[in-house]
Amino acid sequence: MTSTGDVVEGRAGPPLWWARRRDAVGDVVLGGVSAVECAWEGVGFAHEAGIPAFAGLLFGLAVGATLVLRRRRPIAVVLVGIAVSPAAMGFLLGVVGLYTLATSEVPRRITATLTSMSLAATFVVMYMRTRGDQGASHTLVIVLSVFVAVALTVPPVLLGLYTAARRRLMESLHERADSLERELSLLADRAEERAEWARTEERTRIAREMHDVVAHRVSLMVVHAAALQAIALKDPAKAVKNAALVGDMGRQALTELREMLGVLRAEAPKPVAVTVPVALVGSFDDGPTLAELEALVGQSRAAGMTVELDVRGACAAAYAAEVEQTAYRVVQEALTNCHKHAPGARVVVRLAHREGEVAMQVENGPCDGKAAEPGLPSGGNGLVGMRERVLGLGGVFVSGPTDEGGFKVSAVLPSDRG
Incomplete structure (x- = not known):
């Protein structure tokens, strides 16, 4: 059985109205002691009243045994103690009954x-029993x-009032x-949810950043490699120039990728409360x-x-660093898409302060059917990443085909951030 009175497997619960078995045992013991005391005092009262001692014994036993009911009927126990006080019995019954009542x-x-x-009642009984003592003054008796x-x-x-107050x-x-434990558990659950959300957002941000950094360079490398293959025999000088451009693009891609990996390998800071969108967290200074x-153009x-x-x-x-980088990435990703999906098309890049x-x-025009398709793979996340970047800064992003058969990507960013 637990401390709250719950039943343990293989062991009976507390009987009747008691919350715990030890409470029941204690009350039965107190009731037994009180019954013995009242029985002893009942015999003396029977002698004084001129009634059979056996009747006083039974009366005392019945009166004292009522203490067993102190938790169930505290008012009745106290009333019984008051009722038998003229018979000078029930000392334990009265004291314990008053304590339980309080x-x-x-x-x-x-x-x-x-x-x-x-x-x-106690005062009257005591006064009546002591006023007849010879040599005792009336004041002393009172x-x-x-x-x-x-x-x-x-x-x-x-003591009962103090115990009740302490219990409450x-x-x-x-x-x-x-x-507090429930609140802490709830806060821990919410913190875990926020941490999981932050990890997901951070993975998305890293994937978007790597896509923007690497995809554009690699796309240009593929385009130059295709041109190099086409003119290698016809125009060796131009082929050498294209090869040099491919090398430059590759070195730039590796440099940017190395910088990003260096940030990822850096020691992670201690967790802090998330107060800004994770998509915007990070260093934009570089x-x-x-x-x-x-x-770029x-x-x-x-x-x-x-x-x-x-x-x-x-x-x-000067704009805030995140505004500058987001605007650059939007143009960069849009140009990458033009290389992938609109080879040979005329492209116009507009920037308005x-x-x-x-x-x-x-905006790109219709695709030139004579141009060779570069065969660049597409993950389908370019437009999604641009939209997330722009909306994360509170801007507006629109993309879609044009009436002339081309494609247009537009974005507006607030310039007063930071």
Whole structure:
């Protein structure tokens, strides 16, 4: 059996109204002691009253045994103790009954009333039994009666009130501890969910970053390699130039990939509360900027693509690093898609600096049917990654085919972030 009175397998639970077996044993023992005491006092009362001793013995046993009911019927036990007080019996019955009454959930007004009745009954009985003593003054008899009445009534009531208050405090503390434990468990579950969400978002961010960094370079390398294969015998000088471009692209891709892997291998910081979208977490200080857009377009031109760069407006102040990098990545991924899906098409890259925002658009015309398909693989995540980047900064992203048969990617980013 547990401390709360639950039944353990193979062992019987507590009997009747008791919460624990030891409570039942204790009350039975107290009832037995009280019955013996009242029986002894009942025999003396029978001699004084001139009734048979056997009747006093049985009466005392019955009165004392009522203490067994103290947890079930505390008011009845106290009333029995008050009723038999004129017979000078039930000392243990009265003391334990008052204590139990004070510890129970009985309304305090009832407790106060019964305590006053017990105090008055004890005083009257003590006064009546001592006033006839020779040599005792009336004042001494009253003082002695008051002292005995208070000593037999007030301490058990105060002890009972203290025990009840302490029990309520402990129950409140246990409830608070249980509540805190549930809250901590809930917080732990939520922290685990946030951590899992953060890991998922971080994996997505890393995959998107690696896609943006590597895919563009590798796409250009494939395009140059195809051109190199076509002109290797016809124009060796141009073939050498294309080979050099392939080497440069490969070195740039390896450099950017090495930098990213270096960040991933760095010691992870201690977990902290997630307060910003994970897609935006990370260092943007070393990322590409809009100032490198001309070089990006030049790489596509070197690969044979017809690209026009149209910049409108002037940047009044430097944009936040994440805005610069996101704008660059959008243009980079859009150009990569043009290499993959629109070989030979004319491409226009537009960049507009406006008040409070920066807009970019990459639009390609219809695909040139004469151009050879580069055969570049597509993971289908380019547009998804661009949309996530732009929306993560609170921008607007639109993509889709044009009326002329081409494709257009447009994005607008707020320029006041950071």
